[in-house]
Amino acid sequence: MAQILTFLGKGGVGRTTIAIAAARRFANRGKRVLLAIQEAGPAPGLILGIVPGAEPQELIPNLKVVQLQATVLLERSWEEVKKLEAQYLRTPFFKEVFGQELGVLPGMDSALVLNAIREYDASGQYDVIVFDGVGDQATLRMLGMPEIASWYFRRFRKVFADSDLGKALSPFIQPISSAVLNVSWTEDIFNQPMAQQANNQLEQGKQAIADPNRVAAYLITTEDAGAIATAKYLWGAAQQVGLTVGGVIVNRATGDGAESEEFEPLPISRIPIQSINDWQPLIDALPDFDQASQAPRPIAVNVAERKVSLFLPGFDKKQVKLTQYGPEITVEAGDQRHNISLPSELSGKPVTGAKFQDSFLIISF
Amino acid sequence: MAQILTFLGKGGVGRTTIAIAAARRFANRGKRVLLAIQEAGPAPGLILGIVPGAEPQELIPNLKVVQLQATVLLERSWEEVKKLEAQYLRTPFFKEVFGQELGVLPGMDSALVLNAIREYDASGQYDVIVFDGVGDQATLRMLGMPEIASWYFRRFRKVFADSDLGKALSPFIQPISSAVLNVSWTEDIFNQPMAQQANNQLEQGKQAIADPNRVAAYLITTEDAGAIATAKYLWGAAQQVGLTVGGVIVNRATGDGAESEEFEPLPISRIPIQSINDWQPLIDALPDFDQASQAPRPIAVNVAERKVSLFLPGFDKKQVKLTQYGPEITVEAGDQRHNISLPSELSGKPVTGAKFQDSFLIISF
Numbered sequence: 001m002a003q004i005l006t007f008l009g010k011g012g013v014g015r016t017t018i019a020i021a022a023a024r025r026f027a028n029r030g031k032r033v034l035l036a037i038q039e040a041g042p043a044p045g046l047i048l049g050i051v052p053g054a055e056p057q058e059l060i061p062n063l064k065v066v067q068l069q070a071t072v073l074l075e076r077s078w079e080e081v082k083k084l085e086a087q088y089l090r091t092p093f094f095k096e097v098f099g100q101e102l103g104v105l106p107g108m109d110s111a112l113v114l115n116a117i118r119e120y121d122a123s124g125q126y127d128v129i130v131f132d133g134v135g136d137q138a139t140l141r142m143l144g145m146p147e148i149a150s151w152y153f154r155r156f157r158k159v160f161a162d163s164d165l166g167k168a169l170s171p172f173i174q175p176i177s178s179a180v181l182n183v184s185w186t187e188d189i190f191n192q193p194m195a196q197q198a199n200n201q202l203e204q205g206k207q208a209i210a211d212p213n214r215v216a217a218y219l220i221t222t223e224d225a226g227a228i229a230t231a232k233y234l235w236g237a238a239q240q241v242g243l244t245v246g247g248v249i250v251n252r253a254t255g256d257g258a259e260s261e262e263f264e265p266l267p268i269s270r271i272p273i274q275s276i277n278d279w280q281p282l283i284d285a286l287p288d289f290d291q292a293s294q295a296p297r298p299i300a301v302n303v304a305e306r307k308v309s310l311f312l313p314g315f316d317k318k319q320v321k322l323t324q325y326g327p328e329i330t331v332e333a334g335d336q337r338h339n340i341s342l343p344s345e346l347s348g349k350p351v352t353g354a355k356f357q358d359s360f361l362i363i364s365f
Numbered sequence: 366m367a368q369i370l371t372f373l374g375k376g377g378v379g380r381t382t383i384a385i386a387a388a389r390r391f392a393n394r395g396k397r398v399l400l401a402i403q404e405a406g407p408a409p410g411l412i413l414g415i416v417p418g419a420e421p422q423e424l425i426p427n428l429k430v431v432q433l434q435a436t437v438l439l440e441r442s443w444e445e446v447k448k449l450e451a452q453y454l455r456t457p458f459f460k461e462v463f464g465q466e467l468g469v470l471p472g473m474d475s476a477l478v479l480n481a482i483r484e485y486d487a488s489g490q491y492d493v494i495v496f497d498g499v500g501d502q503a504t505l506r507m508l509g510m511p512e513i514a515s516w517y518f519r520r521f522r523k524v525f526a527d528s529d530l531g532k533a534l535s536p537f538i539q540p541i542s543s544a545v546l547n548v549s550w551t552e553d554i555f556n557q558p559m560a561q562q563a564n565n566q567l568e569q570g571k572q573a574i575a576d577p578n579r580v581a582a583y584l585i586t587t588e589d590a591g592a593i594a595t596a597k598y599l600w601g602a603a604q605q606v607g608l609t610v611g612g613v614i615v616n617r618a619t620g621d622g623a624e625s626e627e628f629e630p631l632p633i634s635r636i637p638i639q640s641i642n643d644w645q646p647l648i649d650a651l652p653d654f655d656q657a658s659q660a661p662r663p664i665a666v667n668v669a670e671r672k673v674s675l676f677l678p679g680f681d682k683k684q685v686k687l688t689q690y691g692p693e694i695t696v697e698a699g700d701q702r703h704n705i706s707l708p709s710e711l712s713g714k715p716v717t718g719a720k721f722q723d724s725f726l727i728i729s730f
């Protein structure tokens with residue numbers, strides 16, 4: 001299992017440059033590093049000095065770089081889908097469609113890139129994966145996917161099982177499954193092997209993202225007001241997907257560091273403007289990326305006091321909405337909805353109070 | 366029907382600023398304008414001077430601004446889904462799930478934003494919609510969605526109908542549909558009213574995006590090499606989703622205009638560095654946004670000569686892949702796959718030759 005590191009910040013603040021410097025530093029220190037670049041365009045290649053390809057290639061000793069191309073990843077994943085179908089379906093039909101034909105729909109990039117990182121992580125070939133993603137809300141949606149997708153799974157499974165629709169369909173499930181499937185199928189369509197395998201992967205993804213020693217993000221900003229505001233917003237929004245933010249990097253810093261107080265209590269690293277192609281001063285100015293576990297965690301549950309604390313920096317009370325429509329409580333902030341899966345002692349209990357204090361939303365049951 | 370305008374370019378080149386200036390110019394000239402901002406963070410508000418909300422609000426006379434928030438749009442769309450289900454399903458079950466609970470998965474942003482623009486367009490309240498989107502590959506995926514989704518629809522419909530799986534399922538479709546649906550259902554599951562309505566919307570979207578008088582993009586760059594390379598890449602990639610690029614805007618221009626030749630034959634507008642809060646010089650330097658119909662079109666079909674020409678600027682021969690695996694030909698470039706739907710005279714015919722000339726891929730049948 002690798003340590004996975006990514007960067008959040010406004011476009012143009014130098015995310016790719018910092019990602020390359022971070023990857024170089026880990027490699028210099030003897031770690032086996034993969035730098036995974038999501039951007040399909042030529043800009044990262046200009047900074048790297050080589051054109052990255054769809055397979056990892058060595059940049060310097062210990063450091064490989066790969067460009068995660070959605071078209072290539074989709075073709076590979078399609079082959080996996082066909083294997084699954086050949087295994088489970090009596091009369092495969094996806095086999096008639098070729099991976100080389102498939103266009104990329106919105107959302108596929110994120111699912112494919114997340115899956116590729118999962119596979120590189122599981123390969124055991126890397127100690128560190130530096131993910132140079134889109135760096136904004138899209139990266140948060142991607143990292144939030146395991147948690148949100150498992151919510152959809154859980155919620156709709158229950159609604160379907162309890163529904164008249166589920167009951168209306170159940171007489172047909174057995175005859176259809178024996179006509180179509182190789183394997184025996186229970187009445188619970190969410191409980192068959194393919195669904196379970198998918199669900200296990202989602203659970204593993206959730207656990208990895210919730211563990212700051214496994215996955216952490218750092219904010220990158222310049223001294224520009226828009227860049228600072230965006231970094232602060234992404235800091236809060238990251239908490240909503242359970243992602244720990246370990247620190248802030250102020251790139252091209254010339255001023256007095258007044259922006260530091262915006263990001264209390266995160267450690268701040270200031271990187272002066274440096275000449276191109278001289279990586280060492282940049283590498284030396286980077287923070288220690290192992291400190292993320294000391295940063296505030298997105299969620300803390302205190303069962304004894306019947307309290308849940310959510311860290312939501314940068315938002316005020318009016319920007320956070322707490323609802324309890326469904327079986328779980330939902331926190332809306334930063335154009336994200338976070339359904340909070342509670343331990344059994346608190347699950348299903350009504351909320352008795354909520355207050356917003358020092359960037360924490362504290363919910364009582 | 367409104368004229369829809371969007372901007373593509375690397376992060377940090379000033380896309381939002383240019384979008385606001387463009388919207389202001391149209392409004393000054395008496396057009397009813399909607400400026401639709403996709404970014405959820407606070408940065409656009411800093412430039413606008415007001416915090417945009419989820420409902421259009423007036424910025425200056427004739428100009429309204431809206432922030433397209435995925436959580437809000439998802440809640441609204443969910444109500445529509447429930448209405449459809451109430452209409453078609455005998456025993457609705459989505460009604461048990463509340464829009465306020467739903468998290469945002471990757472891809473939903475794009476689908477929801479595209480749908481919101483479609484609705485604002487159809488409302489008849491606006492002459493011009495300026496869409497300030499993510500401005501990169503994600504915006505292209507979004508605008509490519511109608512064409513790619515209708516390809517998936519068409520392709521899988523045929524595969525399913527021809528397959529043993531389709532035949533194995535067909536005895537069950539009638540009994541299930543009468544148990545579950547309010548309406549009678551044919552054996553073709555792709556041919557029922559909900560699917561047809563979705564398909565019609567996709568067709569309308571495809572037609573709008575293919576018409577440069579309805580939808581056009583402009584490239585924004587600075588004189589930075591990375592920004593120029595990214596703009597050029599997005600120019601080529603835009604062709605792959607059928608989007609016409611009308612011109613180039615070089616922001617914060619100080620140099621001699623050497624970058625112009627990279628973008629031949631597009632018209633170039635150079636915008637000098639201007640002081641904040643003085644919109645007029647910026648507005649005056651903008652191009653005439655009605656020229657997009659004179660720009661090279663993504664695709665031209667010549668039935669008499671049995672030739673199809675694809676405009677693919679910025680790519681060389683090695684970066685473009687042409688395949689004919691399925692019933693249509695597929696062009697891969699710019700991390701996009703474009704399945705070319707041909708007129709009946711050429712459809713299904715084998716490709717006899719292909720050459721790359723002056724940024725055009727010319728395919729002969």
